[in-house]
Amino acid sequence: MSRPTPRPSPTELPFYEACARGELTLQHCEPCDRFLFYPRTHCDHCHNPTLNWRRVSGKGTIVSYTVVRRAVSEAFTAPYVIALIDLVEGPRMMSQIVDTKPEALAVGQSVSVAFEAWSDDIKLPVFKLHGVLGK
């Protein structure tokens, strides 16, 4: 069984194209000087329809997480960790924490983005504990 993959809308496509290149990008609203996530057609604060894609650091902090011990389908291997991550640029993102035993995780830890191939053309951002990259 294969994992479900996103089918990006035109608004979301630049996000997934950047992920395929190994880059995390977010929309930025100039009048508000804010980054936005998830991708949208207008700023959710000032309704500005001209949002610019910018590459961001991919660094953030775990604000909450849960350990999934019973996978949602046979396509997933439990246990795995789903977390809420506050990116240093502001937006909160839900993603997976990989390459770390769940017991080693804690709220407040620093994480960095990595990318995982989910299909031939879709890569998704996941996060790893900062400072343990490459281990």
Ligand SMILES: [Zn+2]
């Ligand atoms: Zn705005």
